[in-house]
Amino acid sequence: MKYEExxxxxxFIVWGTGFRFEYEAQTSFLNVTPLDEKRALVHLKLDRxxxxxxxxxxxxxxxxxQIKALMYSNNATINLAEIMDDERVASLIETTASISRCAxxxxxxxxxxxxxxxxxxxxxxxxxxxxxxxxRKENELYLARIQTRYNNSVCVRACTLTGLxxxxxxxxxxxxxxxxxxxxxxxxxxxxxxxxxxxATISHILDQNFIPERKLAxxxxxxxxxxxxxxxxxKE
Numbered sequence: 001m002k003y004e005e006x007x008x009x010x011x012f013i014v015w016g017t018g019f020r021f022e023y024e025a026q027t028s029f030l031n032v033t034p035l036d037e038k039r040a041l042v043h044l045k046l047d048r049x050x051x052x053x054x055x056x057x058x059x060x061x062x063x064x065x066q067i068k069a070l071m072y073s074n075n076a077t078i079n080l081a082e083i084m085d086d087e088r089v090a091s092l093i094e095t096t097a098s099i100s101r102c103a104x105x106x107x108x109x110x111x112x113x114x115x116x117x118x119x120x121x122x123x124x125x126x127x128x129x130x131x132x133x134x135x136r137k138e139n140e141l142y143l144a145r146i147q148t149r150y151n152n153s154v155c156v157r158a159c160t161l162t163g164l165x166x167x168x169x170x171x172x173x174x175x176x177x178x179x180x181x182x183x184x185x186x187x188x189x190x191x192x193x194x195x196x197x198x199x200a201t202i203s204h205i206l207d208q209n210f211i212p213e214r215k216l217a218x219x220x221x222x223x224x225x226x227x228x229x230x231x232x233x234x235k236e
Contacts, residue, residue, distance in 0.1 A: 169199035
């Protein structure tokens with residue numbers, strides 16, 4: 001990402017993957033514009049928490065867009081602007097902006113806001129995240145619990161927030177959805193499927209070792225190898 005500060009108050013421009021992010025410190029607005037256009041597709045109003053570190057939020061948003069591009073293109077690109085028209089891109093960025101906000105909350109340990117958002121958006125009864133500190137950083141531990149309106153719940157623990165959200169996503173998909181389907185709570189089960197997907201994306205955003213560009217490169221290399229192998233078999 002290329003970064004350029006545009007005023008002393010903290011405004012900046014970031015050139016990301018397919019999009020330009022222009023932050024206006026005076027108004028707290030973040031404008032998202034395709035690189036080859038002048039008109040912004042999305043205008044995001046950053047709240048009092050985000051304005052403390054808008055660049056970190058932009059980095060998360062750019063990564064979330066790349067992850068969604070990989071998903072929607074079947075690992076063909078990390079650029080959303082290449083696979084969707086402006087109207088659909090604008091709608092999807094609204095979604096990735098929300099996911100990035102959740103990742104930002106976890107990154108800054110604002111667990112209360114993260115839990116409240118998840119409960120409101122997906123009609124959950126309770127979400128709890130706690131951190132247990134230790135004198136040695138490697139011994140620190142996070143615990144998380146999700147409880148549905150029907151009192152089904154899962155608990156997970158991990159040494160990092162990346163591991164915690166990944167584990168919570170997996171247990172929600174494996175256990176909670178099965179419980180809700182088993183009691184014919186189909187609407188709840190469908191909502192939990194969205195919860196699991198959101199948590200998996202957040203885990204990738206928080207994971208510094210997960211780089212969408214590298215995943216795309218590995219996938220392209222694998223496709224190239226398979227194509228070459230297919231040509232060889234055809235010749236034989």
